[in-house]
Amino acid sequence: APPPAANDPMWGYFTAIAGQDGEVDAEELQRCLTQAGFTGSYNPFSLETCRIMIAMLDRDHTGKMGFNEFKDLFKALSGWKQNFMMFDQDRSGTVEPHEMSQAINAMGYHISPQALNAIIKRYNKGGTIYFDDYMACCVKLRTLTDNFRRRDTMQQGSVTFQYDDFILCTMAI
Amino acid sequence: APPPAANDPMWGYFTAIAGQDGEVDAEELQRCLTQAGFTGSYNPFSLETCRIMIAMLDRDHTGKMGFNEFKDLFKALSGWKQNFMMFDQDRSGTVEPHEMSQAINAMGYHISPQALNAIIKRYNKGGTIYFDDYMACCVKLRTLTDNFRRRDTMQQGSVTFQYDDFILCTMAI
Numbered sequence: 001a002p003p004p005a006a007n008d009p010m011w012g013y014f015t016a017i018a019g020q021d022g023e024v025d026a027e028e029l030q031r032c033l034t035q036a037g038f039t040g041s042y043n044p045f046s047l048e049t050c051r052i053m054i055a056m057l058d059r060d061h062t063g064k065m066g067f068n069e070f071k072d073l074f075k076a077l078s079g080w081k082q083n084f085m086m087f088d089q090d091r092s093g094t095v096e097p098h099e100m101s102q103a104i105n106a107m108g109y110h111i112s113p114q115a116l117n118a119i120i121k122r123y124n125k126g127g128t129i130y131f132d133d134y135m136a137c138c139v140k141l142r143t144l145t146d147n148f149r150r151r152d153t154m155q156q157g158s159v160t161f162q163y164d165d166f167i168l169c170t171m172a173i
Numbered sequence: 174a175p176p177p178a179a180n181d182p183m184w185g186y187f188t189a190i191a192g193q194d195g196e197v198d199a200e201e202l203q204r205c206l207t208q209a210g211f212t213g214s215y216n217p218f219s220l221e222t223c224r225i226m227i228a229m230l231d232r233d234h235t236g237k238m239g240f241n242e243f244k245d246l247f248k249a250l251s252g253w254k255q256n257f258m259m260f261d262q263d264r265s266g267t268v269e270p271h272e273m274s275q276a277i278n279a280m281g282y283h284i285s286p287q288a289l290n291a292i293i294k295r296y297n298k299g300g301t302i303y304f305d306d307y308m309a310c311c312v313k314l315r316t317l318t319d320n321f322r323r324r325d326t327m328q329q330g331s332v333t334f335q336y337d338d339f340i341l342c343t344m345a346i
Contacts, residue, residue, distance in 0.1 A: 109340075119345065144343050161331060164285045172295045
């Protein structure tokens with residue numbers, strides 16, 4: 001019998017970009033997400049956004065991605081995309097800054113108005129939030145939050161970082 | 174007598190992008206750096222890189238930039254560019270990963286091989302480092318290091334971050 005993965009429609013996409021060794025690069029991921037029709041009528045993801053996606057999954061900094069992580073990525077991206085489309089009723093490819101704030105709050109992040117404001121300042125273009133930037137923001141926020149929580153073993157909401165570890169978990173994102 | 178700034182050749186560039194209120198956005202900065210001939214024979218900076226430059230200077234998250242900060246930005250960028258060109262003898266617009274490692278070490282950052290490796294993985298394209306990515310990396314590394322040091326008041330090499338503050342000083346970069 002074939003391995004379970006062979007029946008999974010995602011398997012083809014995965015092997016196409018990851019090959020046998022599971023090595024993944026941002027250009028291949030960009031091509032894959034475009035060919036899989038993920039971005040649909042929206043503009044394809046920028047290379048920059050794809051790099052952050054890879055950083056999200058590559059927790060051990062090997063540059064490799066397994067099939068399960070690949071499926072996790074798709075699942076997470078699909079959720080964020082659905083969220084975006086809920087706000088983008090007219091399919092303009094953009095949402096309003098306050099809608100992005102709402103979305104971030106709805107995802108369960110506890111972020112102060114000041115930090116939310118800084119995020120929106122960073123991810124808007126001329127006062128609107130484009131699909132690619134919205135997704136980049138979601139990927140980055142989740143990755144940074146995961147990195148923080150993994151170190152906050154007592155769940156106290158605070159983490160003591162050594163400089164090198166701080167750089168390691170922020171520079172790749 | 175005119176204010177001292179009026180004699181400064183940078184003043185014209187600054188007022189052109191910042192206007193009277195000092196408000197700056199990434200598109201304007203991108204145009205300004207291109208028109209000022211800063212990137213020379215290299216490709217213009219990407220919008221993404223210009224956004225990180227703004228985040229570097231906008232310490233109080235107001236989105237505003239003063240003339241002195243603008244000159245600081247130019248000075249820092251000029252140093253990194255010189256550094257890049259020292260390695261890029263044939264003006265190909267790219268340097269090798271090990272040259273970027275060398276450059277980062279030469280800037281005085283104390284970064285472990287593991288973190289350096291993660292940085293290079295993030296900023297290379299097909300095994301080479303392009304000018305725009307090199308500069309983005311320098312801007313980001315300096316901004317994160319500044320954010321860290323400003324909180325490391327006892328200079329112990331470690332900082333305890335609350336979650337919200339961690340997000341504030343990493344998401345905008």
